[in-house]
Amino acid sequence: xxxxxxxxxxxxxxxxxxxxxxxxxxxxxxxxxxxxxxxxxxxxxxxxxxxxxxxxxxxxxxxxxxxxxxxxxxxxxxxxxxxxxxxxxxxxxxxxxxxxxxxxxxxxxxxxxxxxxxxxxxxxxxxxxxxxxxxxxxxxxxxxxxxxxxxxxxxxxxxxxxxxxxxxxxxxxxxxxxxxxxxxxxxxxxxxxxxxxxxxxxxxxxxxxxxxxxxxxxxxxxxxxxxxxxxxxxxxxxxxxxxxxxxxxxxxxxxxxxxxxxxxxxxxxxxxxxxxxxxxxxxxxxxxxxxxxxxxxxxxxxxxxxxxxxxxxxxxxxxxxxxxxxxxxxxxxxxxxxxxxxxxxxxxxxxxxxxxx
Amino acid sequence: xxxxxxxxxxxxxxxxxxxxxxxxxxxxxxxxxxxxxxxxxxxxxxxxxxxxxxxxxxxxxxxxxxxxxxxxxxxxxxxxxxxxxxxxxxxxxxxxxxxxxxxxxxxxxxxxxxxxxxxxxxxxxxxxxxxxxxxxxxxxxxxxxxxxxxxxxxxxxxxxxxxxxxxxxxxxxxxxxxxxxxxxxxxxxxxxxxxxxxxxxxxxxxxxxxxxxxxxxxxxxxxxxxxxxxxxxxxxxxxxxxxxxxxxxxxxxxxxxxxxxxxxxxxxxxxxxxxxxxx
Ligand code: SF4
Ligand code: SF4
Numbered sequence: 001x002x003x004x005x006x007x008x009x010x011x012x013x014x015x016x017x018x019x020x021x022x023x024x025x026x027x028x029x030x031x032x033x034x035x036x037x038x039x040x041x042x043x044x045x046x047x048x049x050x051x052x053x054x055x056x057x058x059x060x061x062x063x064x065x066x067x068x069x070x071x072x073x074x075x076x077x078x079x080x081x082x083x084x085x086x087x088x089x090x091x092x093x094x095x096x097x098x099x100x101x102x103x104x105x106x107x108x109x110x111x112x113x114x115x116x117x118x119x120x121x122x123x124x125x126x127x128x129x130x131x132x133x134x135x136x137x138x139x140x141x142x143x144x145x146x147x148x149x150x151x152x153x154x155x156x157x158x159x160x161x162x163x164x165x166x167x168x169x170x171x172x173x174x175x176x177x178x179x180x181x182x183x184x185x186x187x188x189x190x191x192x193x194x195x196x197x198x199x200x201x202x203x204x205x206x207x208x209x210x211x212x213x214x215x216x217x218x219x220x221x222x223x224x225x226x227x228x229x230x231x232x233x234x235x236x237x238x239x240x241x242x243x244x245x246x247x248x249x250x251x252x253x254x255x256x257x258x259x260x261x262x263x264x265x266x267x268x269x270x271x272x273x274x275x276x277x278x279x280x281x282x283x284x285x286x287x288x289x290x291x292x293x294x295x296x297x298x299x300x301x302x303x304x305x306x307x308x309x310x311x312x313x314x315x316x317x318x319x320x321x322x323x324x325x326x327x328x329x330x331x332x333x334x335x336x337x338x339x340x341x342x343x344x345x346x347x348x349x350x351x352x353x354x355x356x357x
Numbered sequence: 358x359x360x361x362x363x364x365x366x367x368x369x370x371x372x373x374x375x376x377x378x379x380x381x382x383x384x385x386x387x388x389x390x391x392x393x394x395x396x397x398x399x400x401x402x403x404x405x406x407x408x409x410x411x412x413x414x415x416x417x418x419x420x421x422x423x424x425x426x427x428x429x430x431x432x433x434x435x436x437x438x439x440x441x442x443x444x445x446x447x448x449x450x451x452x453x454x455x456x457x458x459x460x461x462x463x464x465x466x467x468x469x470x471x472x473x474x475x476x477x478x479x480x481x482x483x484x485x486x487x488x489x490x491x492x493x494x495x496x497x498x499x500x501x502x503x504x505x506x507x508x509x510x511x512x513x514x515x516x517x518x519x520x521x522x523x524x525x526x527x528x529x530x531x532x533x534x535x536x537x538x539x540x541x542x543x544x545x546x547x548x549x550x551x552x553x554x555x556x557x558x559x560x561x562x563x564x565x566x567x568x569x570x571x572x573x574x575x576x577x578x579x580x581x582x583x584x585x586x587x588x589x590x591x592x593x594x595x596x597x598x599x600x601x602x603x604x605x606x607x608x609x610x611x612x613x614x615x616x617x618x619x620x621x622x623x624x625x626x627x628x629x630x631x632x633x634x635x636x
Contacts, residue, residue: 089435095474165434165583166524186526187471188583190434204472207512 013248013259014274015176016156021354022176023154023214024247024254025234026264028280028340031241032147034133036060038233038242042151045232046213051205054098056129057212058233060149064305065132067148069097069198077159078196078271084157088271090193092202099128137305141290144300146282148309151233152199152212153266153275154178160211163194168209175246176276177214185209196271219244219351230349240342245350247276252350253339254278261336262313263320269311280340281306281314283321398592399423400570403450409457412539412548417459420448425572425589427462430496432523432584441579442587445481445572449594451553456562458483458507459548460572467540468577469511477577478511481547484571485560487519492569495591497523505560507549509536511577515549519558523584533559566597 015022042058061067069075070093077090102120109118136145154171158178161169168184169191171177180191180200187207191200200211215231217223229235234242245252247259257264257278264278284300306314324334342348395401403420425445429438445462460481468479486493487503497520498504506518506526517532533555538547554563562568573588575581 087435092475098474165432166526186583189474190583192474193435202474204474204476207471 013255014156015248016171018173019171019176020174020357021249022156022247022276023219024245024258024276024278025151025231026243026254026257026278026280027149028241029146029148029282030280031239032060032149033239034060034062034147035238037236037238038149041232041236042212045215047210051203052201052210053101054095055201055203055210057199057201058149058151059129060147062130062133062135062145063148063309064137064145065135066127067150068099068129069093070099070127070129071097072198073268075198076196077163077194077198078273079157079159080272082272084162084272087159087162087194088196090163090196092189092192093198096127099131100125102128138300141292142287142300144284146284146301148267148279149233150197150199150267151231151277152178152195152214153197153273153277154212154214156274156276157272158195159271159273160191160195160200163190164188165190169200172216175214175216175219177216178211179213179216180209180211182206182208182210196268196273197275228351230351234349240348243348246354249350249353252353253347254350256335256339261320263317263336263340265310265313265317267309269313279310280321281310281317283318395423395595398590399595400447400449400592402456402594402596403448405450405452405457408452408455408550409450409459410535410548410550411537412459412461412546413541414548416450417448417548420450420459422446422448423592425592427572427574427587427589430573430584430586430588432496434584436580437585439579440581440585440587441576442574445574445587445589447570447572447592449570451562451564451596454553455550456553457548457550458570459546460574461544461546462574463544464540464576465543466578467511467545469513471510471512471577475580477575477580477582479545479577480508480510480575480582481545482509482573483507483549484573485562486569487558487560489561489566489568492591494522495571495588497521497525503558505558507534507536507551509538509547509549511538517559529558562594562596564596564598567593567595568597570594 038058039056039060047055047057056068059068067073075091075093076088078088080086080088102123102125104118105116105121108114108116134145136143138144154177158171161171161178166184166186168181170179170181172179185208189202189209191209192202200209203210218229218231221228223229230244234244243254245254247254249255264280266275266278282301287295287298287300289295303315324336327334328337400423401421405416405420409416425447427442427444429440442462445460448459450457464479470476471478485505487505491502493499493502493504500521503519503521506520508516508518515532515534515536517529517534518526519529520526534549534551536547536549538545555561560568569591570593571589571591573586575586
């Protein structure tokens with residue numbers, strides 16, 4: 001333990017019953033540039049065509065914003081309390097809330113010399129995923145926005161699993177990945193209703209539900225090169241903001257960020273599914289006055305908004321980060337800053353630590 | 358025969374005889390029909406000619422229909438008790454080699470698609486015990502007492518399923534059941550057809566015995582699917598050669614009718630003779 005902020009005495013790892021290890025991911029929201037490379041990597045690998053056109057197992061939305069599917073945060077699902085006995089009713093979003101695929105006049109402009117502006121043809125779109133791209137909130141010069149990449153959280157208490165009357169969804173024993181058994185699924189979509197993150201999708205062509213598989217063939221080394229790989233969304237990310245490993249790998253950075261420093265937080269903990277995807281909350285510069293002076297002590301991103309997303313613990317997390325930034329500014333050591341700055345790339349994807357189990 | 362007898366008495370006695378004979382004859386004709394005021398849980402099995410695979414086939418009109426009351430199935434699913442169909446008509450028939458079960462129920466919209474994210478298709482299921490002589494738990498059977506389910510969905514698929522409790526339905530690799538459906542005047546009519554005699558995991562319907570039957574219906578546009586459905590109680594298909602079976606019934610009632618008629622005539626004749634002698 002290198003610093004006083006690490007609270008090893010208090011840590012406990014909440015892993016689902018009957019699960020040996022739990023895969024986990026930490027995403028540092030301070031590094032996301034909204035390039036959607038992760039989205040495209042996932043889409044080309046898993047969800048191209050065949051009833052999957054509208055699905056983004058990985059999506060990146062702008063916050064504040066309506067997200068994808070639109071207003072998913074108000075779509076219900078999850079649990080009523082941390083006792084995980086009563087579920088919260090949820091809804092199946094309408095197709096429009098996942099956005100449309102519009103035809104653009106690319107070829108006219110690129111090849112036929114048209115000087116028309118590039119725009120969707122024959123439709124007058126009113127909304128789509130990332131419609132609110134970069135719109136943000138707040139008043140100039142103190143406006144703000146940030147990106148929020150989202151995948152299935154492979155929750156410790158997955159309400160999608162509980163919602164299915166056929167036990168078609170299950171949490172894999174070896175690593176807690178949540179999967180849909182395609183043989184058992186009969187397309188009832190109770191899982192779609194039941195997931196508060198709306199990360200289960202109905203494939204209308206196959207009449208089955210589908211979702212993020214945490215790239216399990218990659219982490220098992222079942223790809224063409226027989227090598228273990230992190231998830232495609234993580235490996236393809238230009239700023240490499242994702243850590244991939246196991247929550248219960250106590251020597252890994254994920255455990256340290258989540259359990260020791262408590263600076264990596266689940267999104268919407270009030271849904272009570274106990275996600276295993278964690279976020280380093282965005283740490284924006286302070287507000288500026290009209291003449292460009294920093295107004296110390298006034299957050300650019302209102303804490304209330306961050307509390308809405310990450311719960312009350314976001315305050316403590318941001319304070320901890322602040323303290324460690326000060327520490328490094330003073331030239332002192334900070335393990336936390338080293339992890340967040342990715343000073344040890346070998347630690348970023350620790351997927352073979354339990355191979356000898 | 359009557360001439361020379363007392364004036365009023367013979368007249369009266371002949372009116373009486375005529376009335377009793379009429380009563381006896383009418384009785385013999387009516388009583389068998391009264392007998393088909395069946396036991397409440399019976400679904401009679403009619404006889405159809407060649408086949409009745411088409412739910413609109415003329416042959417169905419001759420098959421007696423039974424109305425089944427439907428109620429929501431007990432289920433932990435959201436909105437499980439919120440179902441829309443309250444009754445279904447069932448007709449069952451056989452032509453010797455095949456058994457036909459036709460289910461009709463009111464549904465204003467024919468939901469034939471599940472290709473929208475929020476779209477569900479209408480559906481109907483006929484549930485039979487895997488083992489004809491043991492009544493399984495009504496909700497999809499039990500682990501040691503499974504059910505055969507004939508399932509038709511508005512998407513056009515017909516499936517034959519085996520289940521041993523809620524959430525355990527498994528498709529037979531190849532369905533032995535066919536179904537045809539029409540939606541007419543706000544009503545679905547779905548006729549299932551299966552070979553009567555079958556063994557293994559499939560309910561034998563060859564007429565060796567009565568067989569339990571239950572029905573479930575889903576209204577797709579009401580978001581009904583899985584355990585959110587309207588179901589009947591267990592009924593039974595009267596296919597066995599029991600005392601209530603059609604041949605026995607007819608013979609018994611004919612004999613009874615004739616006996617009544619005979620007894621009436623003998624009594625009247627006796628009365629008349631006694632009176633005649635007295636006169
Ligand atoms: S995020 Fe949703 S789909 Fe993924 S495990 Fe949690 S409840 Fe299930
Ligand atoms: S690839 Fe990385 S930086 Fe780009 S959108 Fe995805 S998470 Fe953000």
